Structure formats: structure tokens, C-alpha cells
Amino acid sequence: MNRRATLAAVLAIGFAALAGCAVAPVRTPPLPPAEQAAAVARQQAREAALAAMPDWHLEGRVALTNGTRGGSGRLEWTQRGPAFEVVLSAPVTRQGWRLAGGPGDARLEGLEGGTRHGADAAALLREATGWEIPVAALSRWVRGARATGGDARLAFSADGRLARLEQDGWTLDYADWRPQAGGIELPMRVTASRDPARVRLVVDAWAQGEAWP
Numbered sequence: 001m002n003r004r005a006t007l008a009a010v011l012a013i014g015f016a017a018l019a020g021c022a023v024a025p026v027r028t029p030p031l032p033p034a035e036q037a038a039a040v041a042r043q044q045a046r047e048a049a050l051a052a053m054p055d056w057h058l059e060g061r062v063a064l065t066n067g068t069r070g071g072s073g074r075l076e077w078t079q080r081g082p083a084f085e086v087v088l089s090a091p092v093t094r095q096g097w098r099l100a101g102g103p104g105d106a107r108l109e110g111l112e113g114g115t116r117h118g119a120d121a122a123a124l125l126r127e128a129t130g131w132e133i134p135v136a137a138l139s140r141w142v143r144g145a146r147a148t149g150g151d152a153r154l155a156f157s158a159d160g161r162l163a164r165l166e167q168d169g170w171t172l173d174y175a176d177w178r179p180q181a182g183g184i185e186l187p188m189r190v191t192a193s194r195d196p197a198r199v200r201l202v203v204d205a206w207a208q209g210e211a212w213p
Helices: 003-010 015-019 033-051 121-129 135-141
Strands: 055-066 069-080 083-090 095-102 105-109 116-118 152-156 162-167 170-179 185-194 197-208
Touching: 033 152, 033 162, 083 135, 095 121, 105 121, 116 121, 121 135, 135 162, 135 170, 135 185
Parallel strands: none
Antiparallel strands: 055 069, 055 197, 069 083, 083 095, 095 105, 105 116, 152 162, 162 170, 170 185, 185 197
16 A cells, blocks of 8 residues: 555545535625724734744644545644644544644654655645645644735624635635633634645644643
8 A cells, every 4th residue: 555545544534524514615795894994903913912822732623635535534733833743643543644843844754654854844745645735824824814925815704703814825714713712712613725625624622822731
């Protein structure tokens, strides 16, 4: 079995069930100009607050599709400033992989053939597995913040919460915002898509700052 087939086996459990939890496409009409301006100001304040809390951890379930291939598993993501550790596992098969590193350095463990190293986490994951996952940008997108660099388009729901973010060719849809430690709200459901790739995330738990494990 080659390395990409091994990853497919890791992700083979539960895809249909998690896909049913996907965020519905945003169809809310644009807010009136004054409300849009207020929502943008709140978003800027949120992003400043998130930047002041660079250490965080999430646990959840993820579904991945890339053209005709798809799968799902358990996800744990730990961020310490620019350093990250992403662990994906399939509880039934007890298989998985671990991606860790920081700027200019990444290593991928758990696939057939041993540990792999690279300068860019997303490129390393794509070369080793065929999955398109923008790791650096997702570390900000997953908390409902724009990635650094590059223009972004924002759309808000009627209650002023972020509903959609478009940046670097990716579209992020958000739902089920809930207050967390420190009083800041974070999304519990996120879908990131750029044809043919799609990442669907259901967060079971967030931890930030002093609550970070």
C-alpha cells in the first residue's frame, strides 16, 4: 500500500456523518452600510484580541475531500505562537499522522516510509499525501481571523457575526459561534473550500491562553 493509500485508510471512517454537519453556504444579504461598518469594526477588534492570545488548542472532527477522494477523523491542533502541532487520527483503525513545526520547518510523522521534513508545512503535506490544506493560513482562519497578507472579503450574518471569509482563493464559512475563555467568541463549525479541495471542521472544544493544556 503506498503512502497516499495509507492516508486514505486512516481517514476512511465516518465521512458521511461528518459531512452532514457541514456549514451551509452563506446566502445572507449584505448588511446596510452602517451595520456593515460596525461589523467590520467588531471583526478588527476580535482579530486584535486573538493576536494577543497566540497560544491555543482545539479538539474536533474533520472531513477532507480532494476531488474524488475523501475521508474523516479526529483532529487535535495545538498552536504556540508560530509553532504548531496538528494530529489527525481515525479512532477505529488507530492510525493517523502528526504534522509539527514552525516558520521554515515542518515534519510529518506517521505515514509509511518514515518521517518527512520540509520548509513549508502545506507543501510537505500536499507532496506526501495529496491533500491541499493551507496550514499557516488555517491557523488564523480557524478562529475566524484573516490570514496575514493578501486581500480578504468579509460577509456577516444579520447578527453581525462573521459568516464568510474569502482570501487567497479559499472560501471559509462559519457557524455556531460560542463564547470562550476571555469573553471572545469562536466558531464551532468551519468549512474551508477551494475547488476541488474542502476541509470541514466541527470543533468539540477550544482552549486558549491559561486554559491551554
